[in-house]
Amino acid sequence: MCLMRGGTSRGPFFLASDLPANIETRNQVLLAAMGSPHPLQVDGLGGGHPLTSKVGIVSPSPLDEVDVDFEFAQLQPNETSVQTTANCGNMLSAVVPFAVESGLIIPDSDSTEVTVRTTNTGLIATITIQTPRVPGRNDRAVRYEGATAIDGVAGTSSPVSIMFVNTAGSIAPSLLPTGNRLDSLPLPDGSQIEATMIDNGQPLVLLRAEDLRLSGSEETTDLASDSTLVNTLEHLRLVAGHRMGMGDVTDKSYPKMTIIAPPTDGGAIKTRSFIPHTVHPSIGVLAALTVATAASTDGTIAFPLSDSGEGELRTLDIEHPSGAFPVDLQVRDNEVIRSGLTRTARLLMAGQVFVPRSIWNSPPTKNPTHSEGTQR
Numbered sequence: 048m049c050l051m052r053g054g055t056s057r058g059p060f061f062l063a064s065d066l067p068a069n070i071e072t073r074n075q076v077l078l079a080a081m082g083s084p085h086p087l088q089v090d091g092l093g094g095g096h097p098l099t100s101k102v103g104i105v106s107p108s109p110l111d112e113v114d115v116d117f118e119f120a121q122l123q124p125n126e127t128s129v130q131t132t133a134n135c136g137n138m139l140s141a142v143v144p145f146a147v148e149s150g151l152i153i154p155d156s157d158s159t160e161v162t163v164r165t166t167n168t169g170l171i172a173t174i175t176i177q178t179p180r181v182p183g184r185n186d187r188a189v190r191y192e193g194a195t196a197i198d199g200v201a202g203t204s205s206p207v208s209i210m211f212v213n214t215a216g217s218i219a220p221s222l223l224p225t226g227n228r229l230d231s232l233p234l235p236d237g238s239q240i241e242a243t244m245i246d247n248g249q250p251l252v253l254l255r256a257e258d259l260r261l262s263g264s265e266e267t268t269d270l271a272s273d274s275t276l277v278n279t280l281e282h283l284r285l286v287a288g289h290r291m292g293m294g295d296v297t298d299k300s301y302p303k304m305t306i307i308a309p310p311t312d313g314g315a316i317k318t319r320s321f322i323p324h325t326v327h328p329s330i331g332v333l334a335a336l337t338v339a340t341a342a343s344t345d346g347t348i349a350f351p352l353s354d355s356g357e358g359e360l361r362t363l364d365i366e367h368p369s370g371a372f373p374v375d376l377q378v379r380d381n382e383v384i385r386s387g388l389t390r391t392a393r394l395l396m397a398g399q400v401f402v403p404r405s406i407w408n409s410p411p412t413k414n415p416t417h418s419e420g421t422q423r
């Protein structure tokens with residue numbers, strides 16, 4: 048097990064072969080490892096927030112065109128759910144460093160390009176990390192230190208470059224699952240609010256801040272404590288789940304409700320993202336990509352509010368509460384055909400996680416990077 052930061056998220060990464068094969072037992076092990084359910088996750092590794100209640104499970108891929116498979120598990124501090132339906136681009140940023148740390152990938156040049164499939168949705172990413180030679184030795188290691196900063200994380204690190212193609216319709220059946228670029232959703236009082244429901248890697252419902260009597264620049268704590276807003280967004284989310292072809296999303300972490308406004312800091316568009324019951328201190332990776340896609344697509348609610356640039360290749364800075372998230376797009380005929388972005392990741396620790404024997408009685412192995420532990 049390695050505890051990794053991936054982008055603005057954090058969590059343990061396991062080799063799939065180190066976890067129980069039985070999914071129900073595996074989920075109980077993950078809950079115990081993270082300390083869920085508990086608001087502080089004091090009895091586990093979780094950090095008491097959805098962004099630090101994430102787990103990565105990595106294995107060699109059976110597909111010829113893919114090097115490594117990644118299953119993302121979203122746990123919640125206060126719940127017993129282990130969701131493996133949605134993507135997480137932030138945890139994805141740590142998959143290749145972990146694959147090298149755990150011996151799944153042996154680097155043979157200064158930069159290592161790996162094709163990763165997120166098995167949750169079938170999303171394929173090409174990820175490049177820096178793997179310089181270790182001074183005085185014949186092998187290579189992941190370089191974590193570097194000059195790349197991402198908003199929402201202190202300091203700088205080595206870049207993790209991620210390229211995506213075919214991100215449309217990750218969980219929803221298509222990019223615009225209602226068939227429309229602009230729809231109306233019923234508010235609790237029966238009136239209507241305009242929305243774009245879109246999924247280019249993450250299902251989102253985009254709403255104008257102005258229509259919710261907001262500016263879009265609100266502090267996350269003010270948004271989170273506005274119970275009328277929170278209830279309204281949850282009402283809309285449940286309706287949107289059905290409209291987007293995803294059924295009852297009551298217990299799901301999607302669609303993310305995303306409040307948008309014109310940019311105020313030189314970016315392309317301003318966002319505040321509910322994921323879906325906590326306000327994101329920045330924005331998710333595939334959420335940012337999906338916002339950038341909407342901002343670049345004429346006819347969506349985001350297009351007229353955005354400064355989405357011109358030309359086939361463009362970078363959109365998605366403004367969020369702790370800065371901006373640059374997303375590179377290739378846009379052809381009003382359609383995003385390719386995207387890329389830069390994240391950073393860091394190995395925080397490697398070792399064994401102990402879970403009660405009553406949950407899983409596995410013998411600890413000698414190599415702590417590769418093992419899961421049970422309580423003696």
Ligand code: NQM
Binds near residue numbers: 097322
């Ligand atoms: O959208 C949080 C995160 C995410 C998901 C969330 C993510 C993405 O910031 O790709 O990264 O929206 O639950 O880690």
